Amino acid sequence: MKNKMNILKLAALIALVFTTFACEETITTSINKDLVVVQAFVYSDEPVKDISLTEVLPLGSLDTIAPPIINAEVFISDGINKYLLISDELRAGFYYYPNNDLIINSGDELVLEINYNNQQIVAKTTVPPKPQNLKLDSDTLLIPNVTTGIKDLPDLDYYGATLSWDNLDNSYYYVVIQNVEENPQPIDLQFGKFATRFVSAPSISNEYKLSFRTITHLGRHLLVLYRVNQEYVDLYESRDQDSRNLNEPLTNIENGLGVFSAFASDSVYFNAIIE
């Protein structure tokens, strides 16, 4: 009798375990829907209008455009006041400040605060000082007249004009060259499809040589030199992701992805004409 009881005990234990745990669990893969991708840039002496928020995409998604976030609460504070940004109805996912009382000055310590789906995303940056002693050694750029095509352009990497500035503390800078003509004429017909705006990579330098790679159209150009903060440099230098290691770019966004950075600039104009 005792033996039978012991066998029954063992069998009951096995049955209990079997019925309780035998069911398989469905494997599910979920994403963190609250993760916000921030691409926020502010410029000294310019209105705040380049704050972009998007969601992440599901793993394996074939979409290349991430869903914009249009209903977040976004603030910028300068340590004294806190300014509420407004969702741009014309550019989904972008936020801007509509009034004139927010002035971005060099030296300002800015905090970006985003409240979305019961979480807070924060980022900080400091507006760098303006570039000093910006000079372009000529306000007229002479482009060689080559009728046989771009392949005959001599010294393609240097048009003979150099932009220079002071960089005593080895800061990072980048250059934007924008053709401001209403109907810009390409230097060569083959350049017709090229963009009329070029942005250089950030670098520790105190000069930039204008070349055919960056000047593709004739006419009046605006050349802007931006001083860059470290967070943008970090992002830029870590921008490539290895498909096996899955290293991600550095971010200064707390509880989010992307970058919040401030820039200060100075500018000059020049004219590109055929010799």
Place this chain on the structure above:
Amino acid sequence: MLKPRSTFSFLSTFIKTSILFITVFNNIYSADKRDISGTIRDAVTSETLVYANIVIEGSNIGATANKDGFFVIIDAPTKEITLLVSYMGYESKKIIFDNVKATNEKLEIELKPISIVTEDVTVVAEKYKIWKVADGISHVTLSPKQLMILPKLGEVDIFRSLQLLPGVSGVSDGSSGLFVRGGTPDQNLIMLDGMTVYHVDHFFGFFSAFNADAIKDVQFYKGGFSAQYGGRMSSVVDLTGKTGSINKFKMDIGLSSLSVNGVAEIPVFDKGSILISARRSYSDIIQTDFYQSIYGFLSGGSDTEVKINGKGEVMEQSVMPSFFFYDLNAKFSYQLTDSDFLSFSFYNGEDNLDESQEPKTTGTSETSTTQRFTNDYTNWGNIGGSIKWSRQWNERFYSNFLVSATDYFNIRNSEKGTTTTDAETTSGFLGTSSKSVEDNSVTDFTVRLDNEWEMNNNHKLKFGLWFSDVNTGFLMTRNDTLTILDRNSGSSQLALYISDKIDLFQNLSFDVGGRVTGYEGTNSIYFEPRFSATYSLTNQLKLKTAWGNYYQFINHVTNEDVLEGTRDFWMVADDYIKPGFATHYILGTEFETDDYLFSIEGYHKQLENLVEFNQRITTIKGRETLLPTSLVEENFFIGDGFSRGVEFLIQKKAGNFNGWISYTLGQVEYTFPDFNNGEAFPASHYRRHEVGLVASYKIGNWNLSASWIYATGKAYTAPESQYYLTLLDGESYGYTHVSDKNSNRLPDYHRLDVSATYSFKLKSYSGDLGLSVYNVYDYKNIWYREYDLDTTPIVITDITMLGITPTLFVKVYF
């Protein structure tokens, strides 16, 4: 550089001085009481029984046999006494001994092994104990003989039996070895006859690297171990191999549906023996035929397509790898004189694991078919040998001197890619392909001298020295041309230790000691004080505690791989990757009756210099952004952490129905400044809850048993989403976002195993036969998860453990 010749010279002087001192000391302190000494052996094979217990009945005076089965009871009263001798798996024995008239002749005590086929089931007290707690804290003694009754995959397995104990993770999930109290397997010191073993299991941790038929004793220290053991931060498994029968030739042969094994014991010259044991699995062959068809029938298909949020498309599948392993143990032992014993041991074991997947069609057109393939082969193993000389200088002083050499290797070759086959010509060509090779090796040369001195009833001194020269190599390449890491390093270390087991009064004992290690790799000296104590409040109730510092000079570095499962490799410590360090704090209580043991034990381990190799993390040092492809040294990340928990145990020790229930509540957390923004994260092997249930019932010649283990799912890091960033130059970059470190959890692990064993005895041989069913309800426990992001849809593959696996087994003893 520590030179072997100078080390040997130092050893020789050290031994001679010690003997002189001890001999003089013993003569000064000899009293009118008399020591009782002798050897305890197996009555059938004359195999010595290490750590067998002998006590004077009605007193606390007793002794534990040493590694050669020799014991000495210090200062026994000179009168007629009754000695009670016991050892797990053997019938206890009472001996009436007249210590008044006894001469200096040593006792030769023989114990009969417990025969499961005995007709009288009420004779002995330790009939069905599989393991028992020892006197010291966190110390367990395991009887390989008794493991036969537990559910198994065709054969007895020591490490899977240890995994059923509280504080030991029973869900090793493909990682080598034991996870003891939140420690990783590399933090365990595993020794076989004094030889350090680096890879201690076969396939998924299902089979330990040790043939249980060749092992006679297992001492397992879950933490707080004394100064005689060093070089590891977590636990110690000290295995003593059999020496073999010196009386007659013996042979065991075992066969199951997954493996075959055999042991031969050959007497040599009346005082020696040769023991040879071998095993090989053949599951790789069977899986292609009979086993695979059963598995496929029971599991019912393996591919599932899932849509996520209606937008992402993911294909999920599960894959079970095929494998085979073998191991070979050989040992020659000889009793040179009454006091000298010599042995030579050899070990060789190897695993082959094939995680390749069948090519899957990912695209078809009128003109061609594209398939994606995965080839993944891993081959690893140990080969090693040792020479040991033991000497009983006198009744109270014992030494053993050991020289050993071990070579470990681990090579993994994997390749993923696509092939496209032309529909018309059927010729194919290779499309994209990604290859990787990881090659890790360890060589270890060790010289050890261990001494035990029974000073008196209150002091048992252990002291010795330990010299090791260890070299590691690790090569990791990508696509045949890119070398990710190529690192060869080596270092020597010399350690001195001393510990004193002090018995104060009748109910309080301490073990106090320390270890000093000079390590060449860092040119530093490391001190490791150790302390443990046991206090008996009553005959049944004990309090135990331990504290100690533990250094580790060789690490199994975690190599994170989010897509294909994290792997590890061995590397010696140096100035950059400093020795690992842990401090143990342990406190526990035990209440023990004749039939039951109740135990609660809490532990906390503070961990430093944890190492991980990670190619995913971008760091900033100063003003410089360091990418994962930067300097190799920068890809090693150092952190610290802690492990803590409480273990509960109820054990029914004896009787026809016995077993135990264990529950461990634990936490293991790491902090690496460069991971997770410096925030703490759970270790990947951390499982908050672990439950073990083992039940065994004997009825006649049958033994029925069941074991069930449950654990919280393993933590892992996974790719979880995608995002895009557009830089100021207008270029847009897409990224796969990876979750926070170990922020995901696999499904909980649980498994039920059952076994029925029938023992029989015929005229000239006996044996066991039976049926074991592993994973009775065929739950697909996941080993790890793989992600292939290079296909559309992406593929998530769950690499699973064995499903339901019935195995028939038979073992015959000649």
